[in-house]
Amino acid sequence: MTQTEEKPKVIRGDDLQAITPHLVCAGAADAIEFYKKAFGAVEKMRLAGRDGKLMHGAIKIGNASVMLVDESPDWGSFAPTSLNGSPVTIHLYVADVDAFIDRAVKAGATLRMAPADMFWGDRYGIIEDPFGHKWSIATHQRDMSVSEIEEAMKAFMPSAGGCDS
Template structure:
């Protein structure tokens, strides 16, 4: 007979799209995401020896971010971290109520500034950081609604046509 305390907890239901990050040190990444972005650990599965994480899920900003340690031995000896690959073409975006406070926490936790935080022509206070594991994060708070005319003028100023 199975008692209630022996029943496994149901796995969290992931949202329709969730980033899955490969990192060089999953436990350090979880600690960074907690400190930098207020993430909460939802689930983790270590390897049998406890040295690496096969899988972890983090609740972050109303969404779910999944991650694991790098396992080159499972992918033909090729490391899949952004650092090993020379960077990432993906940027994970966080829309936040207070981007200035989040920015300060992220930088203090060890993020590297890629695009300084500033007021952008599209109405957001916005910036980009790279975490210590090579993943890019854009952080933003909507400051004002802009018209299409304002968007077009800003685009023209910041991305002039090539001649």
């Protein structure tokens, strides 16, 4: 934590969400520093074990909480880098997807898909952080009905079929 950040005195119920990502990282303390630099995250909590590994960390990205922990193979807890990737992508809405992705890439993220205007009304891109976690980043541009999205998808991907095809 920087000198200007203040550790919370208590963890309040309104700090918790119904669903909160809990990321396993090889180097969770380094991950916190990356998210602060790349995503503008605010560190809320850090508990290190006797071996120095992070037993629990918490950050806030925008209005969302994210928990972190160091991988612990003895407990069956592995980071994406130990598993050759992760099937999970974390979706994050931001005010300016282009600037956000640019800052994340400059901080060490890998660009997987450059931001582009998408048929469902978002400007959208994908990055992978240095710890193996994939993030889809979006800026909402316009509200659309389900039927408008379906029509736009057909134009965007003419061979795309529905679930029943």
